[in-house]
Amino acid sequence: MTLAEIANEFGLRIRTGEDRLREEVTGGYAGDLLSDVIAHSRKGNVWLTIQTHPNIVAVASMKELAGIILTGGREPDPETLRKAEEESIPLLVSSLFAFELAGRLYQRGISGTG
Amino acid sequence: MAQAEENMRFHEIFHIEGGDFTNAGAISSRVKKILKEAGFPGQIILRTSIATFEAEMNVICYANQGSLSLFIAPNFLKVVVEDEGTGISDVNLAMKEGYSTADDRVRELGFGAGMGLSNIRRNTDEMVLTSRLGRGTHLEFVISLEGADRSVPLLSSGG
Numbered sequence: 001m002t003l004a005e006i007a008n009e010f011g012l013r014i015r016t017g018e019d020r021l022r023e024e025v026t027g028g029y030a031g032d033l034l035s036d037v038i039a040h041s042r043k044g045n046v047w048l049t050i051q052t053h054p055n056i057v058a059v060a061s062m063k064e065l066a067g068i069i070l071t072g073g074r075e076p077d078p079e080t081l082r083k084a085e086e087e088s089i090p091l092l093v094s095s096l097f098a099f100e101l102a103g104r105l106y107q108r109g110i111s112g113t114g
Numbered sequence: 115m116a117q118a119e120e121n122m123r124f125h126e127i128f129h130i131e132g133g134d135f136t137n138a139g140a141i142s143s144r145v146k147k148i149l150k151e152a153g154f155p156g157q158i159i160l161r162t163s164i165a166t167f168e169a170e171m172n173v174i175c176y177a178n179q180g181s182l183s184l185f186i187a188p189n190f191l192k193v194v195v196e197d198e199g200t201g202i203s204d205v206n207l208a209m210k211e212g213y214s215t216a217d218d219r220v221r222e223l224g225f226g227a228g229m230g231l232s233n234i235r236r237n238t239d240e241m242v243l244t245s246r247l248g249r250g251t252h253l254e255f256v257i258s259l260e261g262a263d264r265s266v267p268l269l270s271s272g273g
Contacts, residue, residue, distance in 0.1 A: 033224055055139055062139075
């Protein structure tokens, strides 16, 4: 499944990274503690978080994640948007909370071990 | 040590400002770019980036200021991080995963998971951490290039 398909199916708002939405997502990780995400996320994963500050872009870029989904309708900080544009990191917003969205993604074949 | 210095191909020192969360990650990004441009293998770049990011964040979260030095030698990469700050009262306890002294502000930003030092240990081949309470902390780690793709180009000496 690609981020474009995820955005379409679950009504996510795309904030940055339009050009990278066709890449296949390898799996997913959910977490708000950056060191935990650094330790356990894998390349190509989609990352669900409620953190909105620019450091999430640094983490996603470092781990070469497919993109970040801000859950619970949280909007990225202006500086986060700017950095995400600069580093071509897809940033999407879901009105669903992390548990709900992760469950739905799992049902569509995106697992936490990919 | 003297021999290692003779063989040093690259050396650069970065300044880190404590509490500067807006520029957090800037130094590890620069280190990553330097290694990428030098043509190091992806795994080496990733491991060094992770360890450098965590070390940089520790200075930002817990110290007044510090420096991060990157050394590139033919057989290894070495990073030395020195800071002036609160220091660590019990280094062994600090190394324990989950242990953290982070304040609420730091935790709200998603730091203070108590995983930073163990992330550094996991991604490096050697790690030394020493600290004086109320003075500061000294961290060094080494990532071996033995066994990795050794086609490291010559770099001009910086810093």
